[in-house]
Every structure is written in structure tokens, then in C-alpha cells.
Amino acid sequence: SQQxxxxxxxxxxxxxxxxxxxxxxxxxxxxxxxxxxxxxxxLVHLILIRSNEREKHSGxxxxxxxxxxxxSSLLITASRAADTASYFCATGANxxxxxGKGITLSVRP
Amino acid sequence: xxxxxxxxxxxxxxxxxxxxxxxxxxxxHNSLFWYRQxxxxxxxxxxxxxxxxxxxDSGMPEDRFSAKMPNAxxxxxxxxxxxxxxxxxxxxxxxxxxQTNTEAFFGQGTRLTVV
Numbered sequence: 001s002q003q004x005x006x007x008x009x010x011x012x013x014x015x016x017x018x019x020x021x022x023x024x025x026x027x028x029x030x031x032x033x034x035x036x037x038x039x040x041x042x043l044v045h046l047i048l049i050r051s052n053e054r055e056k057h058s059g060x061x062x063x064x065x066x067x068x069x070x071x072s073s074l075l076i077t078a079s080r081a082a083d084t085a086s087y088f089c090a091t092g093a094n095x096x097x098x099x100g101k102g103i104t105l106s107v108r109p
Numbered sequence: 110x111x112x113x114x115x116x117x118x119x120x121x122x123x124x125x126x127x128x129x130x131x132x133x134x135x136x137x138h139n140s141l142f143w144y145r146q147x148x149x150x151x152x153x154x155x156x157x158x159x160x161x162x163x164x165x166d167s168g169m170p171e172d173r174f175s176a177k178m179p180n181a182x183x184x185x186x187x188x189x190x191x192x193x194x195x196x197x198x199x200x201x202x203x204x205x206x207x208q209t210n211t212e213a214f215f216g217q218g219t220r221l222t223v224v
Contacts, residue, residue: 033212042113042200042215043152088152090213095140095159095206097213101151 004032004089004100012106019076021103023089024069031092032065034074036085037102043088046074081109115201115216122223127189130219133182134203142213143176143186144200152200158184159206191223 004025013019023032031050035043049056049065049072056063062075076083086102114133122128134141143155156166158178166176173192178184188195198220202213 042217043202043213044215045212048212096154096157096165097142097202097204098154099144099152 004091004098006087006089006100006103008103009101010104010106012108013079015079015081015107015109017079019079019083019105019107021074021076021087021105023072023074023100025072025089025091026070027091027093029067029091029093032063032072033090033092033097034061034063034072035088035090035099037088038085046087048092076105079105079107081107083107113201113203113214113216115199115219117219118217119220120222122191122221124192124223125190126223127187128191128195128221128223130186130199130201130221132184132186132201132216134184134201135214136182138203138205138214139181140204140206140213141178141184142200142202142204143184144202145197146200146218147197155186188221191221193223196221196223 004023006023033048034046037043047058047063049063060077065072084107088099088102090097090099116131139160142157146152155168156176161178176186198218200218202215204211204213
């Protein structure tokens with residue numbers, strides 16, 4: 001069964017706009033991670049946030065985590081056409097890493 | 110390091126045949142994951158190993174699927190006999206859990222088509 005559930009399922013924005021993607025999960029976690037997958041490729045790790053952290057930044061990425069609501073959000077600022085990909089949240093607990101179904105982001109040039 | 114290496118990249122086989130997918134994790138990583146990705150079901154965790162020992166195989170669909178990790182540098186996922194519904198992209202990933210909270214590194218995947 002899926003642990004993380006992302007929303008929206010698909011998002012289309014104009015280049016330069018910000019993209020916000022959300023993830024909800026069900027059970028206790030040690031950390032939550034976000035990954036990107038370009039078409040036909042494997043997943044690439046973007047950012048990890050620990051369960052005792054609330055916000056984390058990496059370049060144009062900002063991740064928040066609310067353990068009371070069991071939810072996380074990924075914000076990509078000043079989006080680029082190259083950000084077009086599928087984005088997945090993954091929950092880590094006891095060495096196990098479980099993924100949601102992903103969000104398809106399209107950035108129009 | 111060359112990253113996680115999977116082989117073959119593509120596999121087309123007839124229903125009923127045995128299929129073996131291979132994975133070489135990143136040297137030094139002690140956790141290895143097998144995932145299956147389809148449009149309908151997304152990315153499903155099939156099984157994961159920690160220090161070469163299977164920890165959770167609850168995601169393995171049925172007895173036709175088996176996975177082994179004979180040593181720290183090699184793992185196989187076998188489907189016998191294969192069926193058309195097994196068609197998917199199979200990913201192997203590895204990570205280091207000696208430290209807490211580490212990222213997983215994915216291979217490029219094996220696209221399996223069962224006809």
C-alpha cells in the first residue's frame with residue numbers, strides 16, 4: 001500500500017511561476033524525502049527533511065513538514081522548463097522507504 | 110562510483126518464461142530496495158534488504174516472485190513463470206543506513222514486457 005499520497009496529481013504552470021506540491025502520509029516516520037523522475041529515467045533524490053525539522057531549503061526548493069497533520073509540501077520557486085518531471089514524496093521509517101504515486105509537473109516555456 | 114547498475118535495461122519475454130533482473134548497489138551501501146513502477150499502481154516497494162538479509166517482502170505480489178542478495182554487491186529479482194501483468198519498469202535502489210536518514214540512489218530501471 002502507498003504511504004505517501006501527493007496532490008495534485010498533475011500541475012501545469014508557466015515558466016517563472018512557483019509550483020507547490022503536497023504530500024500526506026499515514027504512519028510515524030523518521031524522515032520524509034522528495035524525489036524527481038524525468039521520463040524514462042530513475043528517481044533522483046532532491047531533499048530530505050527529518051521528523052524533528054519543520055522547514056528546509058535547497059536552492060530553489062523549499063520543503064515543509066507538519067508531523068501533527070502528517071503532511072509535507074514541496075515548493076519550487078521560479079520554475080523552469082527543465083523542472084518538468086514527476087515528483088514523488090517518500091517516507092522513511094526503520095530503513096524502509098515508501099513512495100507515493102507522484103505528481104506530474106509541466107512547466108510551459 | 111558508477112551508481113546503482115541494473116541489467117538488462119530492457120527485457121521482452123514470452124508468457125511463462127523465467128525472467129531474472131540484476132542489480133549492483135553502490136559500494137558501501139547496506140540497504141537495497143526493489144520497486145515496480147506501473148501507470149496504474151505507481152511505485153510499489155516489492156522487497157528490501159538490510160545487510161543482505163530480506164527485511165520486508167510483504168510487497169512481493171505472489172510466489173512467482175523471488176529475490177536474493179547473496180552478497181553486498183549483487184541482488185536478483187526473479188519472476189517464474191512470467192505473466193503479461195508483470196510488465197512494468199523494475200527499479201533497484203540502494204542506501205546507507207549506517208547513518209540515519211539517508212537518501213536512496215536509484216538505478217536506471219529494467220523495462221520488462223511480457224507478451
